[in-house]
Amino acid sequence: MSSSPNRRRLVIGNWKMHGTQAGNATLLDGLRSGASMADDRDVAVCVPFPYIPQASTLLQGSGITWGAQDVSMHAQGAYTGEVSAAMLADFACKLVLVGHSERRSMHGESDKLVADKAVAALGAGITPVICVGETLEEQQAGQTKDIIARQLAPVLALGAQKLAHVVLAYEPVWAIGTGLSATPEQAQEVHAFIRDRLAGQGSAHVRILYGGSVKPDNAASLFAMPDIDGALVGGASLKAQDFLHIAAAA
Known part of the structure; x- marks a missing residue:
């Protein structure tokens, strides 16, 4: 399937549980100074909850948007520790990660819960970035497409x-934080499978990002694939020049 001109490239940095106010200020200033590199694509960072106000202040007017790494399926109530979509919208968050593999594995999030969180985000006008992906064991057993299909079903x-x-992000669990990365051809095969599933719902235009040890030296080859519309970047998003290099490659 050929790449569509209607699918604008998107590169998102996922800081995970990293950051300090001082360190963030330096990083965000570096991103602001290089924002002109991102004029023809969408660039965003998903930061820890406490730093969303800082990101919203320092990135205002930069062309780079900001978001969160998780959201509650609930609108409000007695849910200690949870953060609602309305709260994120209060700080002008434009997107939120849902179903990241670390949330699925460490917090037991089900496919249905991930879809419910996506609905909550949509209700507040926030774009959910819905993550799917298989473990090394599942990949070695030839179960990749079965796992992806199961995770996609409620979505x-x-x-x-x-x-x-919505935005979808394919992140093979075996390539997250390991230094390993799917080859462009491996990633493209799964992205094409996801695209076909979306096409069955009349939604082939949905952007699909690749996540899993995306770095400056492999970004261009990944983005050359017809069904890879951008990246969900982990460790490399903590260094302004690395992240901007990846954004430029898109």
Whole structure:
């Protein structure tokens, strides 16, 4: 399937549980100074909850947007430790990660819960970046497409109207923080599979990002694949020049 000119490239930095106010200021200043590199694509950072106000202040007017790494499926109530989509919207968050593999594995998040969180984000006008991916054991057992199909099922069930406002991210668990990365051809095969599933719902235009040890030296080859519309960047997003290099490669 050829790349569509209607799918604008998107590069998102996921800081995970990293950051200090002083360190963030330096990083965000570096991103601001290089923001002109991102004029023809979308660039965003997903930061820890406490630093969302700082990101919203320092990135205002830069062309780089900001978001969160998780969201509650609940609108409000007695849910200690949870953060609602409305709270994120209060700080002008434009997107939020849902179903990241670390949330699925460490916090037991189900495919249904991930879809429910996506719906909560959409209800507040926030784009959910829905993550899917298989473990090394599942990949070695040839189960990649079965796992992806299972994870996608409740998301696809949301229907074309909601799917039009989501982003998907394929992140092979075996390539996250390991230094390993799927080859461009491996990633493309899974992205094409996801695209076909989306097409079955009339949503082939949805952007699909690749996440898993994306670095300046492999970004261009990944982005050359027709169904890879950008990247969800982990460790490299903590260094301004590395992240901007990846954004430029998109």
